[in-house]
Amino acid sequence: MKLPSTDDKKITRKDIAEMAGVSVSVVSRALNNSGYVEQGKKQKILSLAKQYGYTPHPVAMTLQQVRSRQILFFCKDMQNPFNVDLYYGMIEAAQLRGYLVLFNAAINFDRIRDIMVDGIILQNDRLASIYAEQYGKNYFLPVVAASFGNQEKNAVSIPIVEFDMYEACIRAIEYLRKNGHRNIAYAGPYPRTDNNARSIAWQNTMRNVFKDRLYDYFYGIHYSELGPMEELKKFRADYMNPFSVEETYFEKGKIAANLIVQRNTDATAVICFNDEMAFGMIAQLQRMGVRVPDDISVVSFDCTNQRDAHYPTLTDIGVNPRYQGERLANLLIDKIERKKIAYISKLPIKVFPGDSVKNRNALV
Incomplete structure (x- = not known):
């Protein structure tokens, strides 16, 4: 195949897979730091991604080897009591596992490159859909999302904890x-x-x-x-x-x-x-x-x-909602620590x- 130029901004996972001689799913596991990839193949994938500008910032590469033990909750409205309770649930669960939960109410995915965190929790289906379509392919961080049964085009690669x-x-x-x-x-x-x-x-x-x-x-x-x-x-x-x-x-x-x-x-x-x-x-x-x-x-x-x-x-x-927050934090931390996870977790309705x-x- 014709190799992309370093100025090519449309580099895809498929391109990297073809250059590395692996499947797209292997590339996804390597870039998302989720699941097993043989170390030699992983390093080749990361090297190609860096060479052709797939990652927007060196911080993302650093996070493949170094953990900050911090996770980030992206949420646009903390005046809503539901989101406050959700956040406190995350804090409680993360603390038990030695992690801190940061919070950002000014939604700006472009700032991810400047933040030293191990993973991200997204507020809802809509943000998860936007992240997956516009930003997710460009970052290596593990991501999970709260879901509320809405009909969004969400990537199956983003695990969810759903209140239907x-x-x-x-x-x-x-x-x-x-x-x-x-x-x-x-x-x-x-x-x-x-x-x-x-x-x-x-x-x-x-x-x-x-x-x-x-x-x-x-x-x-x-x-x-x-x-x-x-x-x-x-x-x-x-x-x-x-x-x-x-x-x-x-x-x-x-x-x-x-x-x-x-x-x-x-x-x-x-x-x-x-x-x-x-x-x-x-x-x-x-x-x-x-x-x-x-x-x-x-x-x-x-x-x-x-x-x-x-x-x-x-x-x-x-x-x-605190329970949903706990589930989200534990799901993300399990993903960060490469444990087996369920990509769709439904909560009981009462x-x-x-x-x-x-x-x-x-x-x-």
Whole structure:
């Protein structure tokens, strides 16, 4: 084959495999420092990668031989209590294994080259997909990601610890139906065209109930769907840009509450995107004289440590996010230490009853 020039910026793993006389999977194991590769072949692969500019920085090469015993959590919004709990779970698990967990809220994958860490934990499916497509092929660091069942194009090479939000939303609907609710709405921070697993599960399940009125019960927050309301335009940035620093879930919950009152449907319950959005929605509903759960019941996800700090206590479908954080940290450290890992780990889904759901069966 024709060898690439040193100025070629499109060098691929396939190119390196052909030059080294090995398979692409062997190249991937060598570059990701994951799994066994015969030492001579590994050194040849790394040498070719360096020669043809596959790695963007010498730090990545150094990390093949030297461990910092530090891992990095990439997360764009730490105002969300779920991510705070996730982080503390990582800290606790990593500490037991002699590692520190660094944190970066200003998402910038290009800065990886300047950071001495042994591996990376990505916040969610979307970031994992972007990393895999745009950056992952250029770095040697082991990477794992939290996953929430969203339909992203994720590389199978990135191990995940998944809380399946699609299944969780189905469980939420089942729970509400057992409590006598039939007309169940949904409130989320994104438009209905977004491929979020919660939104898709609700649409697929409730379409048979609402028929052509389905989207009267969908309280999605996006300025382009809500008309010329100037105050809503500020929310465009955090939807369009996955690297924006903070999500405004609490504020979007307040807007969802306004939509609930404006549309005045016959919904007796609403499934909310997450705890932070639910807190904002309930607070605004109460300001407008709508009682939760007497007038409308609310179910959320996440089960953060903030549940008991708000009234009424949320009914949550989820897992303890600290547990997911622990699993992520241990998964990454196992990968760093070249232990056998499962590339897909699913977390059990549980119902955490609270005071935000009214049992309507007692009214019959």
